[in-house]
Amino acid sequence: MSRYARQMQLPAVGATGQQRLAAASVLVVGAGGLAAPALPLLAGAGVGRITVLDPDTVALSNLHRQTLFSEADVGAPKAAIAAARMRALNSEITVTALQDAFSPDMAPALIADHDIVLDCADSYAASYLASDLCLAAGVPLISASVLGHGGYVGGFCGCAPSLRAVFPDAPDSGASCATAGVMGPVVAQIGAMQAQMSLQVLLGAEPSPLGTLVQVNTTGWHHARMDFHDAPEPTRAFAFVTPGSGDLIVELRPEAEAPTPVHPSARRTLPDAPDPRRLVLACATGLRAWRTAEEFSKTWPGEIALAAATTTHVTKDTSS
Incomplete structure (x- = not known):
């Protein structure tokens, strides 16, 4: 029996959908808590080519939410360890590990080489950079953010407005998981939703998750959905760049x-x-x-x- 038999039973997948997944390529920016559920789910579903980008090494404080890693991985590159786990899960796919930051220099070519981008980075600068470049390239972006007991996940760019259209102003706080804390299960929940949104986009499912934002708050167990298909792009935006000698x-x-x-x-x-x-x-x-x-x-x-x-x-x- 095929490893994909259970999902191929779904009318939205079938043999044709499975072939689409096998031919698809996904760029995952960040190999931390959000990627911990997203990566195995994408690999398990049979996405043919996955690129994992992360400059960091595994730390002991990561392990409560970054469940791709073990104590034996502390000090090792996150991208390489995550890629190895994906290859062990599914030998039929190709996984590339990039141990680097998501910078304005290398990001455009990287995005152009993939069908969809998952923003799993704990960095709003990386999120806005990804959104700007995905919008320009017409590439869908599934972006998420988690802090404390809640967060959001949304489908941006492609045929939908960008992250800036929904969040046009500078964040109120520079807090991150490292500075403000976060619960592991809520990270896993939102990371799994990123994988589901990505698979639906790759399969061409209707309604598409692009143009949709889902907010999660596990303190009061509130979930909210927002449609932002008509959100206007801001008239002025400050792009993230690599400074040069002419600046x-x-x-x-x-x-x-x-x-x-x-x-x-x-x-x-x-x-x-x-x-x-x-x-x-x-x-x-x-x-x-x-x-x-x-x-x-x-x-x-x-x-x-x-x-x-x-x-x-x-x-x-x-x-x-």
Whole structure:
């Protein structure tokens, strides 16, 4: 009996749907808590090609929610370990591990090479970067965010509005799982919903999850669904970029916080006169830069972009 027999019994899948999954490619940005359920479910369903991107190594504090990993994996690259688990689960698929941050330099080509993107990163800068690039490329994005006892998952881009159309302003807080805490089961719940949405998009299911946001709150056991098909794209957005020598770069972190600025030519004070160069505001996560950009853009006549401190080295593991 085929390993996919139970899902092929579904009218929405069948032999034709299973062939579509086998021919599909999925990029998963982040190999942490959200990816822990999403990756095995995608691999188990028979998605033919999966790319896992994550720059980090496994830490003991990850294990309560990042259940792809064991104590023996502490210190090992998350992407490589996650990819190995997927290959062990399904030898019929191809899994590629990229041990790198999701940066503006490498992301466009990576997105263009996949049918759908799962945003499983604990970084709103990565989420907005993925949304901007997916919108431009016409690639569906399944993005999720979890904190504390709740979160959301939504289907963006492709034929739907972007993440910016739903959340156009800078986040109120820069809190993350590392700084504010999170419950493991709610992460697993939302990560599994990401996998389900992705499979439905790949199968061409109707109604499509694109243009839909689902919010989950396990404190009071509330679930809410929002349709955002008609949400307008913002008229002005601050893109996340990799700063270059032709930019006017301002490192917003003080020297005590960041002795080495995001770029060698960066200054640490805001300009007091107009400049024809693109103004790039940089900080650790991008949040400080975004809030500064919102205020500074009221008087600055030129283009303003954002930069979040990231690494750029790529290590590939493409065995299947």
